[in-house]
Amino acid sequence: MRLLIVEDEVKTGAYLQQGLSEAGFTVDVAITGEDGLHHATTSVYDLIILDIMLPGINGFDILEKLRQNGHLSPVIFLSAKDRVEDRVKGFELGADDYLVKPFSFSELLARIRALLRRGRTIESHLVSVADLNVDFLKRRVTRAGNRIDLTAKEFALLELLIRRKSEVLPKSLIASQVWDMNFDSDTNVVEVAMRRLRSKIDDPFDIKLIKTIRGMGYSLEDPLAS
Amino acid sequence: MSFWRRSLTYRLVCLFVLVSSNLLIGLGLLTLSATNEHFLELDEVYLYDKGLLVQEIAQNASSSEEVVKKISHAFNSQPDLSLAIFDRSKVLYNSPGFEFSTLLLNQLGSQSGAAVQWLAGTQTMRAVSIPVDGLTVVLAVNTLHHDHFMSSFRALMWGYVAVAIVLSGLLGWWVTRRGLRPLLPIIVKASHINAAQLNDRIPTQDVPTELQPLARTLNQMLERLEQDFARLSGFSSDLAHEIRTPISNMLIQSQVTLSKKRSTDQYQETLLSVVEELERLSSTVSDMLYLAKTENHLEVPNQSSVVLESEAVELLTFYELLAEEKGVTLTVAGNGTVKGDRLMIRRAISNLLSNAIRHADSSTHIAIEITQTDLVTTLSVSNTGETIPMPIQLRIFDRFFRSDQARTHPSFEGAGLGLAITKAIMQAHGGSIAVNSEQSKTVFTLLFL
Numbered sequence: 001m002r003l004l005i006v007e008d009e010v011k012t013g014a015y016l017q018q019g020l021s022e023a024g025f026t027v028d029v030a031i032t033g034e035d036g037l038h039h040a041t042t043s044v045y046d047l048i049i050l051d052i053m054l055p056g057i058n059g060f061d062i063l064e065k066l067r068q069n070g071h072l073s074p075v076i077f078l079s080a081k082d083r084v085e086d087r088v089k090g091f092e093l094g095a096d097d098y099l100v101k102p103f104s105f106s107e108l109l110a111r112i113r114a115l116l117r118r119g120r121t122i123e124s125h126l127v128s129v130a131d132l133n134v135d136f137l138k139r140r141v142t143r144a145g146n147r148i149d150l151t152a153k154e155f156a157l158l159e160l161l162i163r164r165k166s167e168v169l170p171k172s173l174i175a176s177q178v179w180d181m182n183f184d185s186d187t188n189v190v191e192v193a194m195r196r197l198r199s200k201i202d203d204p205f206d207i208k209l210i211k212t213i214r215g216m217g218y219s220l221e222d223p224l225a226s
Numbered sequence: 227m228s229f230w231r232r233s234l235t236y237r238l239v240c241l242f243v244l245v246s247s248n249l250l251i252g253l254g255l256l257t258l259s260a261t262n263e264h265f266l267e268l269d270e271v272y273l274y275d276k277g278l279l280v281q282e283i284a285q286n287a288s289s290s291e292e293v294v295k296k297i298s299h300a301f302n303s304q305p306d307l308s309l310a311i312f313d314r315s316k317v318l319y320n321s322p323g324f325e326f327s328t329l330l331l332n333q334l335g336s337q338s339g340a341a342v343q344w345l346a347g348t349q350t351m352r353a354v355s356i357p358v359d360g361l362t363v364v365l366a367v368n369t370l371h372h373d374h375f376m377s378s379f380r381a382l383m384w385g386y387v388a389v390a391i392v393l394s395g396l397l398g399w400w401v402t403r404r405g406l407r408p409l410l411p412i413i414v415k416a417s418h419i420n421a422a423q424l425n426d427r428i429p430t431q432d433v434p435t436e437l438q439p440l441a442r443t444l445n446q447m448l449e450r451l452e453q454d455f456a457r458l459s460g461f462s463s464d465l466a467h468e469i470r471t472p473i474s475n476m477l478i479q480s481q482v483t484l485s486k487k488r489s490t491d492q493y494q495e496t497l498l499s500v501v502e503e504l505e506r507l508s509s510t511v512s513d514m515l516y517l518a519k520t521e522n523h524l525e526v527p528n529q530s531s532v533v534l535e536s537e538a539v540e541l542l543t544f545y546e547l548l549a550e551e552k553g554v555t556l557t558v559a560g561n562g563t564v565k566g567d568r569l570m571i572r573r574a575i576s577n578l579l580s581n582a583i584r585h586a587d588s589s590t591h592i593a594i595e596i597t598q599t600d601l602v603t604t605l606s607v608s609n610t611g612e613t614i615p616m617p618i619q620l621r622i623f624d625r626f627f628r629s630d631q632a633r634t635h636p637s638f639e640g641a642g643l644g645l646a647i648t649k650a651i652m653q654a655h656g657g658s659i660a661v662n663s664e665q666s667k668t669v670f671t672l673l674f675l
Contacts, residue, residue, distance in 0.1 A: 100512075
């Protein structure tokens, strides 16, 4: 997967490149608008990350030119501007996502993955990770043949973790996807919910599937598969 | 027009002049016409008096010749009186120096009894006709001395009126100047007040009664400004503190970590701690921005119907895990629908709920109650826990306000902006928030109008 980052803050660009490369992407960085537009129109990228305030051509202009020329790669805007009008403008021009600085790296990664996955995966209703089997249609969970009863929210949480297997999911994303809490809540509800889920899914078994990545979030993966 | 609106002096002078000129001109016209009327009456009385004399003389005479002779004799020595005696249209006698015409006789005949005034050359005459034994005697008096008096009286009168009008204008100017003089100390005082001296007040005891409301209002404005300014200053220093503390934590920690070679675990530990500090800092900054936008109405509430009960129930599913951990039960009762921004209202309720759970005693109950009447809709969140003392209740909605307990207690996280945000959200919706805490029961109420 090839990504292009257009970002004039050299440090931000470099760290994003490092982080995303380590997450398995091939990443190019442009530090001016002209450069970015040139890269975006001459090579093929699976996703483009655009800063809005750039020297020369700004992010909005780049996106406008790309969409005019028929480039349909998903675009994520990064910006310190969080006025509603800016967001609306971004989406109107055809952006796929809009992240306000400061954002956490895991949040960006999760959103990139969600965009790249969009429309491509055929979501099966039967999924298994190691010896955990989930039937999304019947809403049934078994591990090592034992039936596990989950509450509705626990099931929603597990579903999110499984659907986005091996991805680090930040707490804010979990809160917004599972509980529709689209603002920071200064409580540790997600931690509590995760602890509950673990007590049913992981605690009775030797192999632990849910991992806490400190400072980043949670992920579910088969530790033996990787 | 703009000047008219701008200058109070000009306005008052104009009003003074308008009132006094109306008054004086009216009075002048009245006096003049009354005087004129009076002279007319005097002339008529005089003429009729003489007429009686003529009739008396005529009665004592035996023939018309004698009548003419006697009358002409009697009136010869009256210089201001002219006389003519007619036998129908034939002139029997005409006093010297004045020519009576028959035209006049006809005019007098048609207006029997009344005095007639006419202009003869340069003189104004007034005349009556009196029938005497088949003859007609016409008596005329010269009104010259009256006219003379009237014209000089008129000149004097209008001169006086003009001077009086000018004087009243000047008086208006002076009164305005003098009337506005008490404003001067207010101006001087107000011009000296700045941000550093907001505690100065305009003295109200020397100010005239009419200006006291103005002075008091200005003082009240200063009072409010002083309070807001104090709050803002407090806010700035709080803000500096809120941001400085995590920054200095991170700086110290990173520098200490870098001061010698350490194991990977130790580096990881440092980075994690830095991430935690940064996350807190970032949420403080976004909360502050949100608060500022809400307070300044940049975040315009989306007007849609929000069903409070379903919002509360959804929030319960989020918070009930936390509540269970603490052994606290949550319930929602009642229903109500309000107009507003769903996300903002949700945030407001969420803040109250997380506070309630944080401060609730274990094994107690938190109740969300919704009531709706024609006038208001309320949503209250009540919990059982330590009573909030009155002085704290008064400041609880201030930004960055945390009770001392919250400052030292590690689990009392958050930047202390939750209630300030809730209040700002309610104000943006035209509503309000209230707190009541007594006997271990604390109730926060959101009021939607």
